[in-house]
Amino acid sequence: MKLYDYPGVPNPRRLNIFMAEKGIEIPRFQIDLLKGEQFSPEFRAKSPNCDVPTLELDDGTCISQTNAICRYLETIHPTPPLFGTTAKEIGVIEMWNQICFTNGFQAVADLFRNGPDWFEGRGLIGPHNYEKIPALVERGRVRILNFYEDINHHLANQCYFAGNHFSAADITALVTVDFAQWAKVEIPEQHKNLHHWHALVSERPSVLSNS
Ligand SMILES: N[C@@H](CCC(=O)N[C@@H](CS)C(=O)NCC(=O)O)C(=O)O
CATH class of the missing domain: 1.20.1050.10 (Glutathione S-transferase Yfyf (Class Pi); Chain A, domain 2)
Incomplete structure (x- = not known):
């Protein structure tokens, strides 16, 4: 997997705290929001809403939207649960x-x-x-x-x-x-x-x- 990220901004921070709670490490690639890299054709093909964070799976599937990525990670790394169990x-x-x-x-x-x-x-x-x-x-x-x-x-x-x-x-x-x-x-x-x-x-x- 690959994580498209940008340091210090709020939605990637939500995901990074979530991953740290679970001890998940994923290689990160920075999308420079100040330079407008979120609008490049290459990134837009991965993230249709032109935003970070975006997760790319090994089969090329891309998931953007912080909550969607967290739900995906919770499914494959259920412990500790952060979205509940019952x-x-x-x-x-x-x-x-x-x-x-x-x-x-x-x-x-x-x-x-x-x-x-x-x-x-x-x-x-x-x-x-x-x-x-x-x-x-x-x-x-x-x-x-x-x-x-x-x-x-x-x-x-x-x-x-x-x-x-x-x-x-x-x-x-x-x-x-x-x-x-x-x-x-x-x-x-x-x-x-x-x-x-x-x-x-x-x-x-x-x-x-x-x-
Ligand atoms: N609804 C998205 C929002 C993501 C978002 O707002 N990301 C910001 C960084 S915190 C971004 O990529 N901004 C790009 C821009 O300002 O064009 C989510 O939940 O992940």
């Missing part, structure tokens, strides 16, 4: 993973990509160009703060997003919080449960080695 765990983890991605990660991406400084004509990632919408910056900030309030409440009675075990949902949430810090949105002081969870997951070796 039907209930699998459902609850996927629910929180999607809530964290939709309400948290995408809100940060809106704030980050629609601001004045970068991404001219690239308000969304993918093969097509879209103009930025400046109003999404403020809406993104409000959505992040609402997300923080909601997950602070959720974490009142449990260590991790889906109960007592670290899971893929915690990885999505952690990368979201750290991405929001880049975008200068901090966890409000009063959200003690969220601060406690963030400190706990930030100490994991998989996270320290991908910080």
Whole structure:
């Protein structure tokens, strides 16, 4: 297998933490996003959405989209499980993973990509160009703060997003919080449960080695 990657950016970081939790090593090939290599015909043939991470299997099949790659790796390396083992765990983890991605990660991406400084004509990632919408910056900030309030409440009675075990949902949430810090949105002081969870997951070796 080969992994198409780019250091330090959020979605590849989600996958790299996931792989480190499982002890999976895959040779990495860097796609330089700053040089626009994601749009080259060669890479586009592997990753139709022109994004990283993208995994290429030994038979040439390519899988992009972080969650899809993680699900593939979970199937071939089930231990330790990060998407649950019982039907209930699998459902609850996927629910929180999607809530964290939709309400948290995408809100940060809106704030980050629609601001004045970068991404001219690239308000969304993918093969097509879209103009930025400046109003999404403020809406993104409000959505992040609402997300923080909601997950602070959720974490009142449990260590991790889906109960007592670290899971893929915690990885999505952690990368979201750290991405929001880049975008200068901090966890409000009063959200003690969220601060406690963030400190706990930030100490994991998989996270320290991908910080
Ligand atoms: N939905 C995709 C999003 C992947 C994504 O946003 N990747 C970014 C790096 S974090 C990227 O490749 N950006 C390319 C660009 O900005 O053109 C996933 O879940 O993997």
